Amino acid sequence: MTSILNRLSGYILGTNSRLSPSQLIERESKLGSTIFGALPKGISNRHFFYDKDGHWYFSQVIMSDRPREETIHYQIFTHGVQKTTSIRYLNDPRQQVPLHHEWLVGEEVTNLLTAAKIYKQRISELYTNSSAKRAV
Amino acid sequence: MNDKTEYQYPQTEHGESVLSFNDIQIAEARSLAVEALTAAQGERNPEIYIDPRVIELLAIGQDIEAVRPKSDYELAA
Numbered sequence: 442m443t444s445i446l447n448r449l450s451g452y453i454l455g456t457n458s459r460l461s462p463s464q465l466i467e468r469e470s471k472l473g474s475t476i477f478g479a480l481p482k483g484i485s486n487r488h489f490f491y492d493k494d495g496h497w498y499f500s501q502v503i504m505s506d507r508p509r510e511e512t513i514h515y516q517i518f519t520h521g522v523q524k525t526t527s528i529r530y531l532n533d534p535r536q537q538v539p540l541h542h543e544w545l546v547g548e549e550v551t552n553l554l555t556a557a558k559i560y561k562q563r564i565s566e567l568y569t570n571s572s573a574k575r576a577v
Numbered sequence: 578m579n580d581k582t583e584y585q586y587p588q589t590e591h592g593e594s595v596l597s598f599n600d601i602q603i604a605e606a607r608s609l610a611v612e613a614l615t616a617a618q619g620e621r622n623p624e625i626y627i628d629p630r631v632i633e634l635l636a637i638g639q640d641i642e643a644v645r646p647k648s649d650y651e652l653a654a
Contacts, residue, residue: 459651468652469645491641495634517634520627550630557637565644571653 466490472563476556486510491560497553508532515545515553522550 460468473489480487487501495517502510508531516523522545528538545553 459649461649462645462647465646465650465652491638493638493642495638497638517631517638519631519635522631522634550628550634554630554634554637557634561637561641561644564641567652568644568646568650571651 466492469560469564469567472567473556473560476559476563489556489560491557497557502531521545522553524549 470488470490473491474487476489477487483504485502485504487499489497489499491497497515497517498512499515500510500512502508510529510531512527512529514525514527516525524543524545526541530536
């Protein structure tokens, strides 16, 4: 009964923090963006998240005379990691840089693995802490 | 009864076996052959080589999907 009242009061007061699975991934993405440290000058809206089925995304907006959003999509296969880069110019959405595909090699695989390990650790803590709170 | 299958290879004119391998020896030989083939493919074509880092990335993805809530969820503030 208490939890129902809490939930109702949350809706009425607008403080309900129940999130849908896609909203949870957005929250993970915010955590993921902090893995790479403070944003350098000229970079904003950084995101890094794991979607599902071996798909990872990294994106950021580069502010310049031609602001652009760069998105890197990593798809993990058993035989390698395919990297797809796309660029969208914010002032002129019609102007797109064609997609660029390549296989990830060398140190870049290690860097992605390191980021993925930290991401897993942080979101595990996020959900563990939340379930502990709910159990209290 | 011997549980190891003996593979008889061509015999000499005196009926002696020239070569004989048991199952364990064959399994070892196969394992070495697969290892050598994988390494050779890796050198020739990195896309075919099975990189342990990539396998770990796949495992991390599965772990994340396992820990992630499947329905609406309340996060700690």
